[in-house]
Amino acid sequence: MSATSPLGEPLSTAGASGGRTGTTGTFPLMLDIDSDTLASCVACGMCLPHCPTYRVTGEESASPRGRIALMRDVAERGEADDAFVEFMDACIQCLGCETACPAGVHYGHMMETTREALATQTRYQPRIRRLAYRALGMSRLLGFGSRLLGLSQRLGLMRLIALVGRARPFRQLAAMTASLPRVPVRQSPLTASGDDVWLFTGCVMDAWMRDTHRAVQSVIEATGAGVALPPAGASCCGSLHLHAGLAADTRRLAHKVMAALPGEAPILIDSAGCGATMKEYGHLLGTEEAHQFAARVQDVHEWLAARVDDLPPNASGASGAAPQQIAVQDPCHLRHVQQAHLPVRTVLSRYFEVVELDDEGLCCGAGGAYSQQHPEVAGAVRERKAAAIERTGASVVASANPGCTLHLRAVGLDVRHPLEFVAEHLPAREA
């Protein structure tokens, strides 16, 4: 089974039925994970039900326990094969396993180290994909490409290309854009309102979902704070690169981001994936400056939860009507990585009745670029999430991460950023 990645080459979709090619040749691979870290997993298996890929495959090779055992094996032998690459590539990196792990195993760091070893020592990330990742850091190119894409979607150009295009690059382009959401052609700019806090705007999110930033900004301002915006060029946090094993690219981007957001003001993030990565800059760069920067980074809900009384009261509450029900989908990078999922409830419940899912924060399958690279597994994982959402009975869903939002919208769910719901409750502002 093969699928076309939006970032380049056809990829095999390991996981659902994958990982059976173990007879191909081996190649040297140095995994720099120390033996204490590798030994920290006692293989009790408590992680298995919290791993989305194990949940949909039932296979040890698709479980955290299995992947750690494989890393241990490769670290000892100093060589790997294609099957190993497939098994490692099939991880969504949601880190639900870390939350579940009674032994406190640092699976996320082990997986990042493994991906980095694969990316630097093998052809794990093909050139075309590396170029695509690099484009995320180029805001003007990204903006231009997005407008072009939006225009093509409206003119039906992509369908035309899919119909008449014979050359492989055309077909790849058509296939990859078919699964993308409708991208805006024109977006009005955001306007800074002060310097109390920074609002980090990011790359794809700013190009495709700027209205989310607009809503978030209005909620921050409703507390009385002024919002500073980064200049163009601080565009990408490097999160996707880190997941892909391109940690050097992440470090390069981190320096740019840090330079663009100077001072002491808190840096507020409305994308769980970006926030998780920027909080890791200290660990990634190892400098005092990076640690200080990382300490300023907060998910916007963490900051708001401490000031929730400064937000306007719930106007519709006075009418005696029952508040609207909203199901909360916790992005993994908020719940399992940042452990900052509870503040979302603090903010939302000022205006709404928050309804919990019964799946203990199991991943939705989005995983940054994962859903594009492993559509089969990501789709199966999403089915479980959609069923959990349906069981809540709520008709709308709040998700604090753009990747999850787009992935869940693709199956017809009404998913918005939590603060987009809140913004609707704010009194109209003078222009």
Added chain:
Amino acid sequence: MAPEDDSAADAALLADLRGVLGDRARDNDFERGLYSRDGSIEGSSPAIVCLPTSAGEVAQIVRICRQHRRPFLARGSGTGLAGGAVPVGRPVVVATSKMDSIVEIDTANRIAWVEPGVLNLDLSRALAPQGFHFAPDPSSQQVCSIGGNIANNSGGPHCLAYGVTTAHIAALEVVLPSGETTVFGGLDAEPPGFDLRGLFVGSEGTMGIATKAAVRLTPNAPAVRTLLLDFDDVSEGSAAVSAIIAAGLVPSALEMMDRRAIEIVEAFAHAGYPTGAAAVLLVELDGLPGGVDAGVGIVREVAQRHHVGHVRVAADDAERALLWKGRKNAFGAVARIKPDYYLHDTVVPRSRLTEVLSKVYRIADAYGLIAVNVFHAGDGNLHPILAFDRREPGVDERVKAAGRDIVAASVEAGGVLSGEHGIGLEKRDYMGMLFSAHDMYTQDVVRETFDPDGLANPLKIIPTGSRCSDSFHQHVPEGAWV
């Protein structure tokens, strides 16, 4: 049987299995390695891993193994602690993890039909909206499978009041070692004939593979109270256990943890366990509200007679859940002390808990090991954990010797080899401590009735040499306890 290096035999077997399963029959080194061990500390690679999706496929796998005269063994979630799912003799592993459907829930008759790969806690969650649950609740319940519970006749904290797995299985669809499919037990209150269902539950895969089970549904209690009692002295804590039962109460759960267990559990769960206490008891009472409240009063009174430090009653479901989260993750959390653990499972008479516990500490000290105790005190089911680092030279031998001494001390005190984890590979050679040669011969005859060729999870439970004409000649891997 297939010798270690018979690659032609393996290839022929794989070809036949692929004919049924396609790419769900695996023989790559990585995956064979992943299925080489369970939650215990031993391991040896299988020849082939099969991932069937239906009872029909399981039956075909068994028939193919028979044709090739190759041993096979079923595996659930691989969390067993006695080595029951460790492959011995280059067998075919039949992993039931893809067979995870809840086929039917019949609340009128309080029965659910489930496939073996359904996870224990998933089943109880699915039943919750109708007000029921599946009563056996091993500490690993979030991950262990119903098939594994059946194989080991698993227990759990709440089995003190509700009984272990066998009390909750009405009927079983089983693929026998002959490849035939049959049903043991039934939905009637008293099915006619021998209770083969009762024989099968706890047989650890030596009599075939369960492919579907009718499990009994237990109604959720209308009222539940969870109490945490702390003691400055382990013996006061264990005396309180006996006194609570002697006072006429049967709590739904009655668990004990020692000082080290409290520390590691609190580090993981942040549930407010009193670090520094010598022991805590976690007591749960359920039933009708009036009865539960009266029970809380009795527990308080008994605990005070035994010089309890504090009596904390969980205020709500969230606090209860947090306390249980700590208790149920205790074993994995041992990794905070050492990267490996050897978890024991013996049962002693409740009245001798104090004495056997102090022997456990002495044994661990003598072998230079760390012992952590967290266990089902109410039914005298000890779970001493020996924490160690397998990278230390010679530590394996010390751990096994200490384990043997702990089992011997339990049996001497009038106890038995296993409360709920099964015999598997781990305790097979300790069977002689409890059973006479004649007992074991008789058990082997029963087993041979089901499996005359000795292909169903061979070399488990009953020690080799139990028969005059020993029928098991399989290769035994290095490291297996023989």
